[in-house]
Amino acid sequence: MAAQWTQWRGPNGLGIAPDKNLPTVWSPATPEKPAVNIKWKTEIPGRGHSSPVVWGNRIFLTTSIKGAEVPGKKAPVHLDFSRQPGYVHPDSTDVNFKHALQVVAVDATSGKILWTRTAYDGEMWDDRHRKNTFASSTMAVDEERAYAFFESAGLYAYKHDGTLAWKTSLGGIIKAGLGPGTSPVIYKDLIILQCDQEMGDGSFIVALNRKTGDEVWRASRTNRRSWATPLVIHAGERDELIASGAESVIAYDPATGKELWRSEGTRSHPIPSPVATKGLVFLTAGSQAKVVMAMRPGASGDQKDAIVWRYNKGAAYVPSPIAIGDYLYLVSDTGLMTCIDAITGERKYEGGRPPVPATFFASPVAFDDKILLTSEDGDSFVIKAGPVHEVLATNSVGEPVYASPAIADGTIYIRGDSHLFAITEMGKRQ
Amino acid sequence: MIRAAIAALAISLLCLPPEGGSHRTSTGGGLSWLPPSGGSSAAAFADQEWTQWRGPSRNGVVAPAAVPKWPTQWKKAWRVEVGEGYSSPVVAGNRVFVHSRKDPNEIVTAYVLELGHIAWQHQYKADFAKNQYATGMGKAPFATPLVSGERLFTLGGTGILCAWNTRTGAMLWLKDYSSLVDTSKLFTGTAASPLMEGGLLIVQVGSDVKGGQVVALDPATGNEKWTWKGKGPGYASPVAVSVGSSRQIVTMTDGSIEGIDAKSGESLWSVPFPDDWHENIVTPIWTGTHLIVSGTRQGTHAYTLKQAEGKWQATEAWKNPEVAMYMSTPVLSEGVLYGLSAKKKGQVVAIDAASGAVKWMTDGRAADHASILLAGNNVLLMTTAGELIVVKRSPLKYEEEKRYTLADAATWAVPAVLPDALIVRDVSGLMRLVGS
Numbered sequence: 001m002a003a004q005w006t007q008w009r010g011p012n013g014l015g016i017a018p019d020k021n022l023p024t025v026w027s028p029a030t031p032e033k034p035a036v037n038i039k040w041k042t043e044i045p046g047r048g049h050s051s052p053v054v055w056g057n058r059i060f061l062t063t064s065i066k067g068a069e070v071p072g073k074k075a076p077v078h079l080d081f082s083r084q085p086g087y088v089h090p091d092s093t094d095v096n097f098k099h100a101l102q103v104v105a106v107d108a109t110s111g112k113i114l115w116t117r118t119a120y121d122g123e124m125w126d127d128r129h130r131k132n133t134f135a136s137s138t139m140a141v142d143e144e145r146a147y148a149f150f151e152s153a154g155l156y157a158y159k160h161d162g163t164l165a166w167k168t169s170l171g172g173i174i175k176a177g178l179g180p181g182t183s184p185v186i187y188k189d190l191i192i193l194q195c196d197q198e199m200g201d202g203s204f205i206v207a208l209n210r211k212t213g214d215e216v217w218r219a220s221r222t223n224r225r226s227w228a229t230p231l232v233i234h235a236g237e238r239d240e241l242i243a244s245g246a247e248s249v250i251a252y253d254p255a256t257g258k259e260l261w262r263s264e265g266t267r268s269h270p271i272p273s274p275v276a277t278k279g280l281v282f283l284t285a286g287s288q289a290k291v292v293m294a295m296r297p298g299a300s301g302d303q304k305d306a307i308v309w310r311y312n313k314g315a316a317y318v319p320s321p322i323a324i325g326d327y328l329y330l331v332s333d334t335g336l337m338t339c340i341d342a343i344t345g346e347r348k349y350e351g352g353r354p355p356v357p358a359t360f361f362a363s364p365v366a367f368d369d370k371i372l373l374t375s376e377d378g379d380s381f382v383i384k385a386g387p388v389h390e391v392l393a394t395n396s397v398g399e400p401v402y403a404s405p406a407i408a409d410g411t412i413y414i415r416g417d418s419h420l421f422a423i424t425e426m427g428k429r430q
Numbered sequence: 431m432i433r434a435a436i437a438a439l440a441i442s443l444l445c446l447p448p449e450g451g452s453h454r455t456s457t458g459g460g461l462s463w464l465p466p467s468g469g470s471s472a473a474a475f476a477d478q479e480w481t482q483w484r485g486p487s488r489n490g491v492v493a494p495a496a497v498p499k500w501p502t503q504w505k506k507a508w509r510v511e512v513g514e515g516y517s518s519p520v521v522a523g524n525r526v527f528v529h530s531r532k533d534p535n536e537i538v539t540a541y542v543l544e545l546g547h548i549a550w551q552h553q554y555k556a557d558f559a560k561n562q563y564a565t566g567m568g569k570a571p572f573a574t575p576l577v578s579g580e581r582l583f584t585l586g587g588t589g590i591l592c593a594w595n596t597r598t599g600a601m602l603w604l605k606d607y608s609s610l611v612d613t614s615k616l617f618t619g620t621a622a623s624p625l626m627e628g629g630l631l632i633v634q635v636g637s638d639v640k641g642g643q644v645v646a647l648d649p650a651t652g653n654e655k656w657t658w659k660g661k662g663p664g665y666a667s668p669v670a671v672s673v674g675s676s677r678q679i680v681t682m683t684d685g686s687i688e689g690i691d692a693k694s695g696e697s698l699w700s701v702p703f704p705d706d707w708h709e710n711i712v713t714p715i716w717t718g719t720h721l722i723v724s725g726t727r728q729g730t731h732a733y734t735l736k737q738a739e740g741k742w743q744a745t746e747a748w749k750n751p752e753v754a755m756y757m758s759t760p761v762l763s764e765g766v767l768y769g770l771s772a773k774k775k776g777q778v779v780a781i782d783a784a785s786g787a788v789k790w791m792t793d794g795r796a797a798d799h800a801s802i803l804l805a806g807n808n809v810l811l812m813t814t815a816g817e818l819i820v821v822k823r824s825p826l827k828y829e830e831e832k833r834y835t836l837a838d839a840a841t842w843a844v845p846a847v848l849p850d851a852l853i854v855r856d857v858s859g860l861m862r863l864v865g866s
Contacts, residue, residue, distance in 0.1 A: 332706060334707065334727055336706055336707070351615060351616055352563055353563045353564075353616075355565045355567070356566060357707065357709070357726045357756055357772060391566075394566070400774070
């Protein structure tokens with residue numbers, strides 16, 4: 001069966017692939033040595049931190065091409081935490097440049113770019129963080145269409161052959177001049193988007209019909225700007241959409257948008273996405289305070305008791321955690337790992353670290369009881385899953401990496417600063 | 431258990447007689463392989479000194495007389511296997527002193543500079559519990575020995591401090607600080623190189639778990655003169671600086687920068703410099719007006735040191751988070767710091783020491799680590815990849831003048847730069863290279 005990687009962190013949003021036959025060692029070609037287990041690498045123009053998504057033999061990803069300067073163009077007025085206007089993040093940049101926002105389709109066998117579509121080309125609505133891009137939302141893909149979300153610049157559905165099926169605008173979404181982050185989630189015939197902005201005025205979660213782009217439901221919320229992608233889980237008899245938030249964590253019925261329960265929020269910036277295992281869902285945030293909360297879904301109303309355990313260390317600013325079987329794994333921005341028993345909250349280890357200093361923006365993925373951590377420097381550390389930290393291998397694609405890897409059909413896809421790498425077991429060669 | 435084993439080391443020293451040197455070539459009797467005392471060969475080596483961490487002045491500056499003439503290539507005069515360890519070689523009185531390890535012992539060896547023969551060698555048992563997370567890292571010794579007069583001081587990975595007679599190899603005294611060393615959390619082993627200041631031997635020992643100490647000892651006896659206690663060491667080596675009339679020991683702990691009175695050991699000031707990994711590895715640089723420290727996660731920070739109402743204060747003067755040095759200590763020349771930032775897998779960088787402004791910075795992927803020295807009009811970078819990069823000492827632009835491959839194996843130690851040779855320690859061996 002050709003496994004798909006249909007959205008941010010894979011079909012179930014948990015970052016775990018069923019593949020067993022993946023390589024744990026790879027390296028690109030250098031003048032001295034041939035490539036190891038690199039099937040192909042393809043240059044992707046522009047900048048984009050969106051992860052690749054895969055359907056069958058096609059890979060889809062987004063990118064942004066910086067264009068002409070728009071002299072005098074200013075970002076919208078941002079609010080600080082006390083709701084006073086005039087807040088300017090010191091790292092915000094680029095609202096005064098036009099950008100072309102593009103969707104790129106790549107052939108999984110050859111690595112050849114099949115088509116490139118410019119979804120939007122024009123002025124930007126807001127700044128971005130200098131480390132962010134205007135193409136940071138990971139696409140979603142189904143059997144017919146690939147969905148590209150550019151936040152303020154709209155949502156675009158392309159057929160696999162590159163024909164535009166539909167497009168829609170959700171209006172301006174402003175996030176303190178730091179740029180996009182949340183990714184679309186597929187649920188049944190819906191595509192769901194979490195659109196929190198500024199200090200909560202105008203925040204919403206919306207579900208659109210995948211075929212037509214028509215709005216099916218919209219839940220208004222008062223949560224401030226977030227970059228997390230919501231997670232659909234099955235709890236008891238029903239499905240729940242878990243949306244992270246600083247003021248509250250809220251579970252919605254993904255079919256109707258009806259609020260099911262809410263609990264205490266992350267307080268810190270909601271950037272990491274939720275994960276789930278063993279009947280619990282885990283919310284994390286790492287800036288400024290480190291927050292990890294294990295919650296039990298399935299209840300209703302205001303749930304003070306939803307929090308099963310807490311842990312106040314080890315959580316990252318940007319990367320999401322990963323939960324595999326019995327354990328929740330936290331990876332800090334500097335690569336320190338913590339392993340926690342998912343059910344009891346008991347810490348199995350903390351301070352597990354990669355062999356070299358590293359900083360992390362990509363979220364971990366896992367396969368075959370191995371966790372793959374990919375650093376800003378482009379090093380991938382293969383960590384053994386389980387209650388004892390062990391680094392099994394260290395690899396590099398030789399260029400910076402911000403996007404989370406994707407895994408489909410026996411291949412690991414790593415998007416570097418300028419190339420997309422397809423990594424697969426190439427067999428023993430002479 | 432480990433502690434018991436170390437305590438049980440009970441100084442079972444194995445002293446090899448000079449004849450034990452395996453490189454003896456002469457078949458004649460006596461010590462004919464030694465250069466004749468006072469002879470021409472010995473005289474030629476008399477001024478060849480590289481006595482401590484980062485060279486004779488502990489600042490990475492090669493003495494004018496020792497600045498190489500940059501030959502077409504460097505040829506191996508000799509190479510010997512020395513065992514594990516990142517401790518840098520030191521040179522004095524026609525000897526190269528190397529601190530190394532062959533499990534379960536730490537070894538102190540004096541090699542004859544010209545020939546690479548063993549003049550004397552001692553080893554002692556030092557059970558080293560490698561940090562479980564430091565998988566890519568080899569074992570200690572990490573600290574560079576110190577030569578002062580006729581004494582050699584070595585500080586091993588487990589915290590065993592020894593004084594040796596440089597000529598005879600006789601052990602003068604031993605202090606065991608291993609009870610303070612615990613590598614079960616983040617600490618990976620004792621690394622601060624001993625310092626001589628005001629007639630006192632200064633060492634920094636301890637660990638994040640057990641706490642740290644800066645200890646001043648009588649170099650003749652090993653008697654402790656003062657002890658500062660605080661956080662565990664940060665791997666950087668202490669330096670002695672003059673601030674006005676005050677003489678201070680400045681060093682890094684696992685979470686702070688410390689200023690300690692050099693005479694009394696009294697804490698003068700302390701600045702938090704926290705790090706997730708407890709790694710503050712770069713040796714602080716005192717420019718005369720600014721104290722500059724750097725970390726791979728913290729970036730580069732500069733402080734001014736002032737005394738007001740009898741109290742010392744360190745005030746941040748500037749910071750530059752884009753220049754983030756990991757293990758490579760920079761060199762200072764005419765107000766410019768030349769170093770290696772760890773970002774983008776290694777960017778060679780020149781920054782203005784007074785403002786922190788970047789003068790120039792290379793694109794990246796220069797090196798995992800480089801030992802950086804200043805030699806005449808050049809900045810030298812000895813990279814872990816075994817390359818010696820000779821860069822023009824210029825605040826205007828990065829310009830490589832020469833690039834040599836000196837070692838086939840990983841090179842972490844600071845090379846000793848002598849008037850006519852380089853002493854290079856790679857991951858397992860020691861070599862003398864001469865220009866050709």
